[in-house]
Every structure is written in C-alpha cells, then in structure tokens.
Amino acid sequence: MSFINYSSREINCKIVYYGPGLCGKTTNLQYIYARTNPDAKGKMISLATETERTLFFDFLPLSLGEIRGFKTRFHLYTVPGQVFYDASRKLILKGVDGVVFVADSQIERTEANIESFDNLEHNLYEQGYDLAKIPYVVQYNKRDLPNVAPIAELRDLINPEQVPEFEAVATTGYGVFDTLKAVAKLVLTELKRGR
Amino acid sequence: MTDMVMYEEEYRQIQEVCARLHRDANASAVLLIDKNGQLISEAGDTGHLDTTSLSSLTAGNVAATGGIASLLKEKEFTGQFHEGEQINVHISIVAQRVILVILFDERSSLGLVRLRVRRASDELSSVFDSLLAKVQQPSTPSIFSEITDEDIDNLFKD
Ligand SMILES: Nc1nc2c(ncn2[C@@H]2O[C@H](COP(=O)(O)OP(=O)(O)OP(=O)(O)O)[C@@H](O)[C@H]2O)c(=O)[nH]1
Ligand SMILES: [Mg+2]
Numbered sequence: 001m002s003f004i005n006y007s008s009r010e011i012n013c014k015i016v017y018y019g020p021g022l023c024g025k026t027t028n029l030q031y032i033y034a035r036t037n038p039d040a041k042g043k044m045i046s047l048a049t050e051t052e053r054t055l056f057f058d059f060l061p062l063s064l065g066e067i068r069g070f071k072t073r074f075h076l077y078t079v080p081g082q083v084f085y086d087a088s089r090k091l092i093l094k095g096v097d098g099v100v101f102v103a104d105s106q107i108e109r110t111e112a113n114i115e116s117f118d119n120l121e122h123n124l125y126e127q128g129y130d131l132a133k134i135p136y137v138v139q140y141n142k143r144d145l146p147n148v149a150p151i152a153e154l155r156d157l158i159n160p161e162q163v164p165e166f167e168a169v170a171t172t173g174y175g176v177f178d179t180l181k182a183v184a185k186l187v188l189t190e191l192k193r194g195r
Numbered sequence: 196m197t198d199m200v201m202y203e204e205e206y207r208q209i210q211e212v213c214a215r216l217h218r219d220a221n222a223s224a225v226l227l228i229d230k231n232g233q234l235i236s237e238a239g240d241t242g243h244l245d246t247t248s249l250s251s252l253t254a255g256n257v258a259a260t261g262g263i264a265s266l267l268k269e270k271e272f273t274g275q276f277h278e279g280e281q282i283n284v285h286i287s288i289v290a291q292r293v294i295l296v297i298l299f300d301e302r303s304s305l306g307l308v309r310l311r312v313r314r315a316s317d318e319l320s321s322v323f324d325s326l327l328a329k330v331q332q333p334s335t336p337s338i339f340s341e342i343t344d345e346d347i348d349n350l351f352k353d
Contacts, residue, residue, distance in 0.1 A: 003199040003233045004338065007206035011338070012233045042247040047255070056259070059232075059251045067346045070338055075232065075251065091258040095231040181351045188347045192339045194198075 001095035002191055012073045013187050014095055015180075018120050019102035020112035021053070021081035024141040027170035028102065029060045029076055032180060035173065036062060054080040057092050064184055074184055081116065090123050098187040099124075099136040100179055102170075103158055105148035110157070117158045131161075135186030138165040139179045144172070199229050199292075200330045205322050206236070212318045213238040220311035221303035223282065226296040227289075227319070228253055235293065249296075253286060257294050276305060287312055290320040 003012040017025040026046065033044045042061035049055050058078040063071055079089040101120060103113045121131050138159045140151060151167065159165055164182045168175030209227065217225045217238040224239035226246060232254030234246050256275070264272050274287035285297040285308050295316065297308050329335055 001198050001231055003201070003229060003231070003235075005201040005206075005235075006338070007201055007203050014231055043245055045248055045251065056255060059248070059255075061247050061251070065350050067342055067350055068338065072350065087262055088259070091255070091262055094258060185347060185351050188342075188350070189344065191198075192342055192344075192347070194339075 002097050002187075008071075009069055010071045010073055011067070011188075011191070012075065013097040013184075013191070014075045014077065015098045015100065015183055015187065016092055016096045017076065017078040017100045017102055018089075018093075018116065019081055019141075020104055020109060020116040021083070023081060023102045023104035023109070023113075023116075024168075024170040025078035025081060025102050026052075026054055026058050028100075028139075028141075028168075028176050028179070029058050029078055031170055031173045031176045032062065032076070033060055035177075040064075053082060054078055055085075056080065056088050067188075072184075072188065074187075076180075083115070086119065086123075089119070090126065093123055093127060093129075096124075096129070097135065097190075098183045099131070099134060100139055100183050101136060101158065102139045102141050102168075103154055105140050105142045105154065106145055107147050107149045110149060113154070113158055135183060135190045137163055137179060137183045137186065139168045139175065140165065141168045141170050141175075143167045143174070144169045198330070199231075199233070199235075200326070201235065202326070202329065205326045205329075208322045209236045209319065210238070212315050212322070216297070216311055216315040220297060220299065220308045222297045222299040222308065223302075224298040226250065226253075226298075228294040228296065230254055230257065230288075230292055230294060239298075253294055253296055257286065257288065285309070285312065287316065289316045290323040293319070293323065295319070 019025055040063045045059040047056035060076040062074045077092050079092045124131050140154055166175045166179045170176055213225045213236050224241050227236040228234055228250040232251040234250040260272055277284040283299050287295050289295050299308055
C-alpha cells in the first residue's frame with residue numbers, strides 16, 4: 001500500500017524480498033545498503049537470530065530520486081525464509097506494493113524454491129492480492145555456485161508468468177541493482193496505471 | 196484497503212492535533228505512523244530520534260501484536276505500554292489504520308497520556324475519515340496523472 005504525501009511531496013512504496021531460507025534475501029539488502037550513498041538511505045535494521053537467520057524482517061529505507069518534484073522512497077523488507085516463520089511472513093506482506101522472489105539456484109534447493117513460491121502465492125491470496133496482478137520480478141541467485149540448475153528449468157518452476165527475471169550473485173552484487181530497479185519501476189508504473 | 200494519501204489541508208490538521216497532544220500530555224515526543232511503517236507526522240523532541248527506524252519497528256510490533264490477538268480470537272489489543280527507566284512508550288491504534296506513539300518521561304504520567312490520547316484519537320479519526328472520502332473521489336487530482344512513462348524511465352537511467 002503506497003503512501004502519497006502531497007504535503008511533503010513524497011511517494012512511498014513497500015517492496016518485499018521473498019524466497020526460501022538462505023536464498024540470499026538479506027544479502028541483497030546488505031549489498032544495496034553498502035553501495036548506496038549515505039544521503040539516499042536510512043539505517044538498515046535486521047531482526048535476526050544469533051545465527052544471522054532473519055527472525056522477523058530486515059528493513060532498509062531508500063530514496064531513488066525525484067519525479068516531477070516528488071521524492072520516491074522505497075521501504076525494502078525481507079521475510080524470514082524458514083518454513084516455520086509463516087505467521088511473520090504474512091505480516092510483512094501486508095501493504096506490499098512490489099515483490100522480488102529470490103530463488104536459490106542450487107539444484108538441491110529446487111523443492112524449497114517451489115514450496116516458497118507456492119507459499120508466496122497462498123499468502124498473497126489470503127490477503128486479497130493476486131500475484132499475477134502485483135508488480136513482481138524473479139531473481140535467480142547464487143549463480144556462482146557449481147551445482148546450479150539451468151535457468152530454463154527454474155523458469156518453468158517459479159516464473160510461469162514470465163515476469164522480468166535476473167541472474168544474480170548477491171554476495172558480489174551481480175544482478176542486485178538490476179533486480180531492484182526493475183521492481184521499483186514496475187511499482188511506479190502500476191501506481192500510475194491505477195489512477 | 197486503499198492507498199494512503201496525504202494532502203496539505205489534512206496534514207496541517209494532523210500536525211495541529213499532534214502538537215497539541217504533545218503539549219497537553221507533557222510528552223517528549225509524538226509520532227503518527229501508518230500501519231505499514233511510514234511516518235505521517237511528528238511533534239516534540241524528535242531531532243535525536245531515528246524516526247524512520249522507529250516507525251518501521253513500531254509497525255512491525257503492532258502487526259505482531261495484532262497477529263497474536265487474532266490467534267487468541269481477540270479483535271485487536273487496543274494499545275501497548277512499555278515502561279523504561281528514562282522513557283515510557285504508549286502505543287495505540289487510531290481509526291484502525293494509523294498508529295499513535297507517545298514518548299514520555301517522569302514529567303508526565305500514564306493516566307495523563309491516556310486521557311489526552313483519547314481526545315486526540317477522536318480528532319484524528321475524523322481527519323482520516325475525511326481524507327479517505329477525498330481519496331475515493333475520482334475528481335481529486337493525482338500526481339500520477341502528470342507523471343509520464345518517460346519520467347519513470349528517466350529515474351532509472353544509469
Ligand atoms: N555463493 C553464494 N552465496 C550466497 C549468495 N547469496 C547469499 N549467499 C550466502 O548464503 C547465506 C544465506 O544468505 P542470507 O542472505 O542470510 O539468506 P536469507 O535468504 O536472508 O535467509 P533467511 O533469513 O533464513 O530467510 C549467507 O552465507 C550468504 O553469504 C550468492 O549469490 N552466492
Ligand atoms: Mg534473511
């Protein structure tokens with residue numbers, strides 16, 4: 001749910017990074033945080049376990065520049081990927097304007113990707129959203145590892161709608177900003193379309 | 196739920212209510228946050244606060260508490276109170292969609308804060324009601340009718 005503030009001339013949107021445990025959602029945000037000018041970002045907050053697994057969410061507020069005198073601000077969130085944190089994932093999805101589905105490209109994570117993708121669709125549906133209708137993009141992460149599934153195979157499983165997709169290595173930043181820009185652009189385009 | 200939109204006029208009214216609440220409740224600061232964690236308005240000593248982070252965490256907290264309430268088949272817990280050594284935090288929900296946060300110290304009391312919050316909540320509710328009515332009117336102009344696809348493209352040019 002975006003927040004358009006005519007008084008402070010700001011457009012605020014919420015983007016959620018979704019995907020199975022350890023797929024690299026938090027790493028995406030960490031890279032974005034590290035590579036963004038201090039004046040364009042706020043503090044990154046990570047509510048994590050002692051072993052650095054996301055417990056509730058990561059949060060990173062980001063400015064992406066001005067359109068017609070309006071500042072565009074994006075609030076990036078990650079969900080906890082571990083299966084048993086489903087109640088928390090539902091909360092984070094509330095009011096979402098755009099979704100990045102981060103897949104773990106490793107062959108042994110195929111089942112986890114599918115399960116998480118189904119879970120995303122289900123949780124959105126529960127809140128009255130339709131994944132096919134909201135801005136979303138897919139990221140195939142961990143492309144640097146030797147045991148990755150071919151993109152075509154992953155696409156069949158988790159990108160049936162053929163939304164914009166990106167190969168990535170979140171640890172080095174490869175594909176990270178391309179993914180972010182694509183979803184941010186879709187969100188703004190959808191906001192425009194909705195009026 | 197429709198998107199949150201804020202206009203100059205309602206913003207001024209909200210600022211006024213928050214400023215008065217800050218004064219009347221002897222609070223150190225007042226924050227008004229939408230349920231998504233976006234800061235709407237602030238009053239008092241907020242200069243030293245990271246209000247963006249506070250807003251996001253408070254919204255997360257309220258969302259989690261709301262989740263607990265629905266598991267327990269409660270409609271919603273009406274508020275929260277956190278007592279610290281220096282500073283206390285009173286959190287309540289206004290008009291079902293915004294979160295009112297009062298930070299106060301020993302110069303005030305929970306009783307006073309509760310009393311003042313009640314009145315401010317009524318006032319804020321009516322502002323948000325009229326805001327909602329305005330947003331739903333198709334004739335209300337939108338910035339997005341001015342923004343072109345090209346504007347959006349330009350934002351993402353390297
Ligand atoms: N080799 C490789 N490792 C990666 C990549 N992206 C993330 N990792 C590593 O994978 C591990 C998990 O990354 P996180 O970003 O914490 O994963 P997450 O998706 O946030 O996990 P949860 O919080 O449990 O949902 C970390 O050790 C990262 O360094 C990548 O592209 N390549
Ligand atoms: Mg994480």
